Amino acid sequence: xxxxxxxxxxxxxxxxxxxxxxxxxxxxxxxxxxxxxxxxxxxxxxxxxxxxxxxxxxxxxxxxxxxxxxxxxxxxxxxxxxxxxxxxxxxxxxxxxxxxxxxxxxxxxxxxxxxxxxxxxxxxxxxxxxxxxxxxxxxxxxxxxxxxxxxxxxxxxxxxxxxxxxxxxxxxxxxxxxxxxxxxxxxxxxxxxxxxxxxxxxxxxxxxxxxxxxxxxxxxxxxxxxxxxxxxxxxxxxxxxxxxxxxxxxxxxxxxxxxxxxxxxxxxxxxxxxxxxxxxxxxxxxxxxxxxxxxxxxxxxxxxxxxxxxxxxxxxxxxxxxxxxxxxxxxxxxxxxxxxxxxxxxxxxxxxxxxxxxxxxxxxxxxxxxxxxxxxxxxxxxxxxxxxxxxxxxxxxxxxxxxxxxxxxxxxxxxxxxxxxxxxxxxxxxxxxxxxxxxxxxxxxxxxxxxxxxxxxxxxxxxxxxxxxxxxxxxxxx
Amino acid sequence: xxxxxxxxxxxxxxxxxxxxxxxxxxxxxxxxxxxxxxxxxxxxxxxxxxxxxxxxxxxxxxxxxxxxxxxxxxxxxxxxxxxxxxxxxxxxxxxxxxxxxxxxxxxxxxxxxxxxxxxxxxxxxxxxxxxxxxxxxxxxxxxxxxxxxxxxxxxxxxxxxxxxxxxxxxxxxxxxxxxxxxxxxxxxxxxxxxxxxxxxxxxxxxxxxxxxxxxxxxxxxxxxxxxxxxxxxxxxxxxxxxxxxxxxxxxxxxxxxxxxxxxxxxxxxxxxxxxxxxxxxxxxxxxxxxxxxxxxxxxxxxxxxxxxxxxxxxxxxxxxxxxxxxxxxxxxxxxxxxxxxxxxxxxxxxxxxxxxxxxxxxxxxxxxxxxxxxxxxxxxxxxxxxxxxxxxxxxxxxxxxxxxxxxxxxxxxxxxxxxxxxxxxxxxxxxxxxxxxxxxxxxxxxxxxxx
Numbered sequence: 018x019x020x021x022x023x024x025x026x027x028x029x030x031x032x033x034x035x036x037x038x039x040x041x042x043x044x045x046x047x048x049x050x051x052x053x054x055x056x057x058x059x060x061x062x063x064x065x066x067x068x069x070x071x072x073x074x075x076x077x078x079x080x081x082x083x084x085x086x087x088x089x090x091x092x093x094x095x096x097x098x099x100x101x102x103x104x105x106x107x108x109x110x111x112x113x114x115x116x117x118x119x120x121x122x123x124x125x126x127x128x129x130x131x132x133x134x135x136x137x138x139x140x141x142x143x144x145x146x147x148x149x150x151x152x153x154x155x156x157x158x159x160x161x162x163x164x165x166x167x168x169x170x171x172x173x174x175x176x177x178x179x180x181x182x183x184x185x186x187x188x189x190x191x192x193x194x195x196x197x198x199x200x201x202x203x204x205x206x207x208x209x210x211x212x213x214x215x216x217x218x219x220x221x222x223x224x225x226x227x228x229x230x231x232x233x234x235x236x237x238x239x240x241x242x243x244x245x246x247x248x249x250x251x252x253x254x255x256x257x258x259x260x261x262x263x264x265x266x267x268x269x270x271x272x273x274x275x276x277x278x279x280x281x282x283x284x285x286x287x288x289x290x291x292x293x294x295x296x297x298x299x300x301x302x303x304x305x306x307x308x309x310x311x312x313x314x315x316x317x318x319x320x321x322x323x324x325x326x327x328x329x330x331x332x333x334x335x336x337x338x339x340x341x342x343x344x345x346x347x348x349x350x351x352x353x354x355x356x357x358x359x360x361x362x363x364x365x366x367x368x369x370x371x372x373x374x375x376x377x378x379x380x381x382x383x384x385x386x387x388x389x390x391x392x393x394x395x396x397x398x399x400x401x402x403x404x405x406x407x408x409x410x411x412x413x414x415x416x417x418x419x420x421x422x423x424x425x426x427x428x429x430x431x432x433x434x435x436x437x438x439x440x441x442x443x444x445x446x447x448x449x450x451x452x453x454x455x456x457x458x459x460x461x462x463x464x465x466x467x468x469x470x471x472x473x474x475x476x477x478x479x480x481x482x483x484x485x486x487x488x489x490x491x492x493x494x495x
Numbered sequence: 496x497x498x499x500x501x502x503x504x505x506x507x508x509x510x511x512x513x514x515x516x517x518x519x520x521x522x523x524x525x526x527x528x529x530x531x532x533x534x535x536x537x538x539x540x541x542x543x544x545x546x547x548x549x550x551x552x553x554x555x556x557x558x559x560x561x562x563x564x565x566x567x568x569x570x571x572x573x574x575x576x577x578x579x580x581x582x583x584x585x586x587x588x589x590x591x592x593x594x595x596x597x598x599x600x601x602x603x604x605x606x607x608x609x610x611x612x613x614x615x616x617x618x619x620x621x622x623x624x625x626x627x628x629x630x631x632x633x634x635x636x637x638x639x640x641x642x643x644x645x646x647x648x649x650x651x652x653x654x655x656x657x658x659x660x661x662x663x664x665x666x667x668x669x670x671x672x673x674x675x676x677x678x679x680x681x682x683x684x685x686x687x688x689x690x691x692x693x694x695x696x697x698x699x700x701x702x703x704x705x706x707x708x709x710x711x712x713x714x715x716x717x718x719x720x721x722x723x724x725x726x727x728x729x730x731x732x733x734x735x736x737x738x739x740x741x742x743x744x745x746x747x748x749x750x751x752x753x754x755x756x757x758x759x760x761x762x763x764x765x766x767x768x769x770x771x772x773x774x775x776x777x778x779x780x781x782x783x784x785x786x787x788x789x790x791x792x793x794x795x796x797x798x799x800x801x802x803x804x805x806x807x808x809x810x811x812x813x814x815x816x817x818x819x820x821x822x823x824x825x826x827x828x829x830x831x832x833x834x835x836x837x838x839x840x841x842x843x844x845x846x847x848x849x850x851x852x853x854x855x856x857x858x859x860x861x862x863x864x865x866x867x868x869x870x871x872x873x874x875x876x877x878x879x880x881x882x883x884x885x886x887x888x889x890x891x892x893x894x895x896x897x898x899x900x901x902x903x904x905x906x907x908x909x910x911x912x913x914x915x916x917x918x919x920x921x922x923x924x925x926x927x928x929x930x931x932x933x934x935x936x937x938x939x940x941x942x943x944x945x946x
Contacts, residue, residue, distance in 0.1 A: 019888070019889065020888065021888040021889070041705060054808070060782065080789075081788075081789050084789060084790030085788070085789075085790065088790065099915070112830075114870070174764055199836065200781075202834060203838040206838060207748075207752065207838070209744060210744045210745070210747055210748035210752065211748055212744075213741045213742075213744035213745040213748065214744070214745035214748045214749055214753075215761050215762065216741055216745065216805075216808065217745065217762055217765045217766045217769055217808065217809060217812070218761060218762055218765050218767060220765075220780075220805050220808070221765045221768070221769060223775060223780055223784055224772065224777075224779075224780050227779065227780055227783035227784055228776075228779065228783075230783075231783060245828050246757050282538065283538045283541050283542055284538075284542075285538075286534050286535045286537070286538030286539075287535065287538040287539040287542055289535050290532070290535025290536060290538065290539055293535075293541070294532055294535060303539055303543070306543055306546065306876060307539070307542050307543070307546075310542065310545070312862070312863075312928065312932065313549070313866075313925070313928075314865075314866025314868065314899055314924065314928070315866070315868065315869075316865070316866065316868045316899040316902050316903055316921070316924075317549070317866075318549070319868075319903070319906070320553065320902065320906055320918065320921060321549050321552060321553065322916055323906055324552070324556060324906075324914055324918070325548075325552040356545045356549070359542050359545070360542075363542070383681075387524055387525070387527070387528040388528060389527060389528045389530075389531035389532065390524070390527075390528075390554070392531070393531075399688075410771070413771060416773075417772075417773025417774070417775065417776075418771070419774065419775045419868070419869035420868050420869055420903070423869075423903075424903070424906060444775050444869070447775055447779070447873075448775070448872050448873065451778075451779070452780060452872055452873065452875075452877060465779070466779065466783075469775070469776055469779045472773060472775070472776065473772065473776050474522070476771065476773055477768060477771075477772070477774065480768060480771045481768070484767065
């Protein structure tokens with residue numbers, strides 16, 4: 018049975034459980050529902066929950082574990098037959114592809130009767146390309162793989178439905194007139210609510226675990242000292258590559274710096290104008306219009322950098338000044354990213370300026386200061402911690418930004434001061450090392466996880482620091 | 496005392512300023528005020544101009560993508576060439592390749608040109624064939640395979656013009672650039688002009704851009720968004736189905752039930768930090784957990800949907816909690832007062848009242864997820880996909896593309912026609928986002944209640 022069909026069956030069973038449970042509760046009470054502890058519906062609901070939830074959990078767990086088990090069994094069987102130099106993961110990829118394609122060719126018997134060469138030709142005719150040379154062992158393994166998958170699916174169906182029926186029987190058996198169905202149901206729902214909110218914790222744990230695990234793997238293949246101290250980045254897929262993080266970190270910081278140089282004055286000044294000068298009518302129109310900049314997907318900014326800003330900067334600034342002739346440059350990416358970050362600075366600063374008590378302004382104005390003097394000497398100093406927090410949040414946003422730099426900054430890792438030169442960033446290299454054929458054995462691929470961990474730590478530290486500053490400031494006035 | 500003030504007054508020169516005529520210092524301060532104010536105004540104008548410039552450049556480059564130059568001419572589908580046996584046997588018909596169809600098209604076009612009395616001297620057969628897209632024979636072949644009865648008839652066929660001819664009518668290609676281009680000659684452009692005058696060539700709206708699958712590197716004119724739109728829709732369904740219940744459940748727990756303890760603090764800190772984690776980190780997570788560990792297929796909408804769900808969850812929980820918080824405690828108290836349990840008061844009263852706010856937050860979260868690109872690159876959604884995925888749920892595991900990734904994919908290709916396609920795709924993406932945000936705003940306006 019397919020997954021969708023199993024899910025539907027489970028749901029149907031649980032729904033049936035609801036009606037049976039309800040009817041049973043009513044009959045236990047002899048038709049007089051006042052004798053029941055809870056409303057009749059709660060008895061039904063408890064049966065529904067006991068039937069549906071455990072069985073779905075079993076199904077999901079099964080779906081997650083089954084591929085790992087099958088993989089290890091099939092690859093253990095293949096291990097003895099493939100040569101020591103052949104890559105296990107590539108062979109397994111072929112086996113998986115073959116197993117998936119067998120249905121399109123015909124039955125397993127038909128596949129077994131074909132020679133590997135004929136099979137490969139047939140598959141190519143179906144649009145399935147098999148990488149390496151195919152051996153009979155691989156075909157056998159693919160058949161095994163398929164058989165195990167079929168068995169697994171059958172097992173899952175049987176077990177999931179059995180669990181649903183068992184849950185239903187258990188819940189039905191407990192129905193008495195004095196059974197506290199409402200309390201049980203509500204406690205059950207409460208467990209589900211807690212489970213849902215724990216997903217956030219699980220996600221963090223997943224992020225940290227996956228990054229740490231592969232980073233440790235990377236450092237077992239490549240010395241950590243070289244990664245953190247070397248100033249050259251030149252991955253070679255034959256081995257012997259230099260994977261120093263500094264050129265990437267420099268590019269990231271340089272682009273972010275330019276972005277902040279663009280965004281902070283513009284964002285801050287527009288926040289000041291909107292909070293202190295603008296009439297309510299101007300404010301209701303302009304504030305959302307600036308925030309539109311934050312709602313535009315980054316890929317749009319990327320294309321803007323690639324097609325419009327890059328060539329413009331090259332033709333009008335870089336080439337006349339003799340600073341370079343590449344249209345992707347730190348300046349391009351920084352400028353466009355600056356535009357993207359403006360609303361992050363402006364709307365947060367706006368909130369913070371608005372939170373400064375009016376009495377401070379009134380006092381200053383009453384002493385004869387002009388509005389701009391009040392803003393510069395009273396409002397801004399009072400709002401400064403919050404504004405610093407806003408700028409730090411914008412910086413963390415800029416450092417983690419990917420698409421603009423992928424399309425606007427270039428791919429060459431360099432340590433240079435020239436802003437019109439193409440440089441690269443941490444995020445660009447994560448993308449370029451992990452897209453395409455990913456083989457998780459070489460340091461050239463695994464370095465992406467170390468880069469990801471670095472990025473995660475930097476942005477997390479910036480965020481925590483920024484939130485700490487903002488919160489500290491808020492406590493002053495409330 | 497009076498002596499001192501008197502002597503000081505005598506020492507100071509008599510003030511010449513008056514309240515009515517500003518002195519130099521007041522003028523300076525007023526000028527500084529005006530300057531400061533104008534800086535603020537300039538910053539706003541700058542930000543808005545950046546927005547206008549961005550939209551203008553995208554729309555300018557992208558609007559032509561919705562129109563496509565076609566050459567319309569009668570095509571004679573000779574049975575002798577396309578179906579030698581004469582049996583109209585589908586298997587035999589399927590063996591006829593696009594090369595044959597290209598010859599048929601080319602011959603028909605030549606006949607049509609001669610028929611209209613257009614001078615086409617100096618043009619080789621290859622250049623005539625080069626007038627229409629390489630996709631045109633494939634489209635004709637598909638039409639014939641779908642309806643073998645067409646063979647032997649003369650039909651009117653709209654052949655996509657080649658990318659460069661198309662570009663000529665969209666201002667991308669000029670006669671001057673054509674003389675330097677190996678893909679097109681000025682003679683071909685002259686012929687195109689003559690065809691246009693004869694009414695055979697036009698540039699109408701192109702529904703294929705929205706419906707067709709991606710096309711190979713050499714055929715920007717045939718590349719469409721069909722699979723990308725479908726893939727994005729699948730992913731949004733996954734995100735909606737998973738993140739709505741989970742996000743609402745988590746928000747209800749944290750806002751209504753969670754006791755003040757370590758665990759609650761841990762969850763709250765986690766959600767706040769997850770909202771700020773760079774999206775590419777979620778891509779790494781998806782690659783490591785869903786693809787490498789759980790063995791889900793690459794480029795599948797289910798994986799993209801799961802990654803985007805994890806990314807969107809914290810961004811949904813925050814507005815959902817705000818919506819729940821906005822429901823006044825009197826509602827809860829009234830429900831409890833008439834004997835409802837805490838759970839009943841929340842599920843029966845608070846949640847329905849908070850629903851418009853929750854939906855608004857949900858739609859905005861979905862809109863963010865729709866435009867997200869970076870994590871999808873890492874889980875292999877950049878692959879070139881030509882086959883439409885099947886219907887869900889099985890189709891969720893088929894390879895597909897997604898709108899933003901398709902845009903990225905097109906920008907990485909050589910032919911300048913793809914820049915136009917990418918910009919056009921952005922217009923489609925922005926249109927979706929605009930609709931979603933408009934729905935969110937209308938929902939908020941319609942159902943928002945002030946307590």
